[in-house]
Amino acid sequence: MKLFDVYPLFDIEIVKGQGTKVWDSEGKEYLDFYGGHAVISIGHSHPHYIEAVTGQLQKLGFYSNSVINSLQQHFATKLGKISGYDDYALFLINSGAEANENALKLASFHNGKRRVIAFRKGFHGRTSAAVKVTDNQAIVAPVNEGLSVVHLPFNDAQAVENELLRGDVSSIIVEAIQGVGGIRIATDDFLKQLRELSTRYDACLILDEIQAGYGRSGRFFAHQYAGIRPDIITAAKGIANGFPMAAILISPIFKPVYGMLGTTFGGNHLACAAASSVLDVIEQEQLLINVNLVGDYLMQELSRLPHIKEVRGRGLMIGVEMEEPVKEIRQRLLFDQHVFTGVSGTHIIRLLPPLCLTLKEAEEFVRRFRNVL
Ligand SMILES: Cc1ncc(COP(=O)(O)O)c(C=O)c1O
Numbered sequence: 001m002k003l004f005d006v007y008p009l010f011d012i013e014i015v016k017g018q019g020t021k022v023w024d025s026e027g028k029e030y031l032d033f034y035g036g037h038a039v040i041s042i043g044h045s046h047p048h049y050i051e052a053v054t055g056q057l058q059k060l061g062f063y064s065n066s067v068i069n070s071l072q073q074h075f076a077t078k079l080g081k082i083s084g085y086d087d088y089a090l091f092l093i094n095s096g097a098e099a100n101e102n103a104l105k106l107a108s109f110h111n112g113k114r115r116v117i118a119f120r121k122g123f124h125g126r127t128s129a130a131v132k133v134t135d136n137q138a139i140v141a142p143v144n145e146g147l148s149v150v151h152l153p154f155n156d157a158q159a160v161e162n163e164l165l166r167g168d169v170s171s172i173i174v175e176a177i178q179g180v181g182g183i184r185i186a187t188d189d190f191l192k193q194l195r196e197l198s199t200r201y202d203a204c205l206i207l208d209e210i211q212a213g214y215g216r217s218g219r220f221f222a223h224q225y226a227g228i229r230p231d232i233i234t235a236a237k238g239i240a241n242g243f244p245m246a247a248i249l250i251s252p253i254f255k256p257v258y259g260m261l262g263t264t265f266g267g268n269h270l271a272c273a274a275a276s277s278v279l280d281v282i283e284q285e286q287l288l289i290n291v292n293l294v295g296d297y298l299m300q301e302l303s304r305l306p307h308i309k310e311v312r313g314r315g316l317m318i319g320v321e322m323e324e325p326v327k328e329i330r331q332r333l334l335f336d337q338h339v340f341t342g343v344s345g346t347h348i349i350r351l352l353p354p355l356c357l358t359l360k361e362a363e364e365f366v367r368r369f370r371n372v373l
Contacts (some may be wrong), residue, residue, distance in 0.1 A: 097127040174186060
């Protein structure tokens with residue numbers, strides 16, 4: 001059987017990782033400024049992570065959600081404490097799209113409404129409702145067309161209020177920093193207005209923190225810069241450092257009902273062991289402090305380089321918008337300078353390194369980046 005060919009691949013196989021570095025099958029070393037698409041939070045093959053996952057595997061890899069799994073409560077308690085959302089409830093699933101799918105569903109169960117407000121250039125995943133709220137018609141299949149969604153200009157609160165006035169909006173879904181859309185930051189004022197408007201018009205505010213969350217922005221969740229508390233927060237990617245896992249954090253206004261949400265694999269023993277060890281490391285190694293320090297340095301140094309239109313972002317979620325298309329720059333970074341980066345659209349290089357990136361590695365990246373300009 002061959003693989004269903006949907007990914008345009010670089011001709012490289014990564015076989016080993018350590019901290020912020022990865023190695024290919026020929027033994028070449030690369031600096032990882034992509035983090036496997038913002039997934040590697042505490043660094044590749046962290047010893048505490050390996051110990052937690054292998055230790056759990058030796059005891060029990062999986063059992064179903066029909067019996068007690070105390071690892072889930074252990075993780076929930078830690079996450080509540082570190083994120084400042086102790087009073088919220090946790091539901092565990094397996095991927096970012098699934099998190100948003102459940103968040104949109106929960107909002108609709110709660111207020112009985114069916115329309116959703118999303119934003120231009122927003123990305124929320126590829127399953128049914130998640131892909132429909134994503135602003136990319138090319139990936140929406142006819143079977144996904146059912147949900148009624150309006151895509152409004154990002155950072156335009158007046159446009160949001162005009163839609164809410166119709167009275168049929170169940171939820172507003174928004175990224176505090178648009179990732180796939182090109183590292184575009186929701187202003188603090190916009191997020192505050194979304195909070196206020198959602199409450200006034202009985203709509204639920206869903207913050208998609210799948211890419212910007214989990215410390216990447218320099219706060220645990222990126223919306224915390226605006227000092228708001230959403231009704232539902234979705235998290236994935238960095239949550240378990242590469243083990244497939246996702247979560248929704250649910251405000252106390254929602255009342256759970258047996259059977260309203262469910263999953264076979266979500267919150268399994270291995271995932272919880274991985275996710276708890278990630279929080280241990282974020283805390284013990286003070287990774288949020290590191291993210292702010294190294295992120296500020298990178299933003300400052302990158303904005304001094306030539307041919308750059310704008311450097312924007314927060315913490316270690318950085319977009320470098322170039323005057324020229326970036327395809328060749330990215331290829332030279334990878335094949336000549338041995339650095340993995342991401343892109344957004346045609347003109348933006350996206351930097352999403354592990355949160356443990358050191359100042360020395362950041363300096364090294366700036367040197368290699370300069371070489372390709
Ligand atoms: C903001 C955001 N939401 C949702 C998703 C979908 O996550 P997953 O690919 O795990 O389904 C992504 C993935 O890139 C994302 O960046």
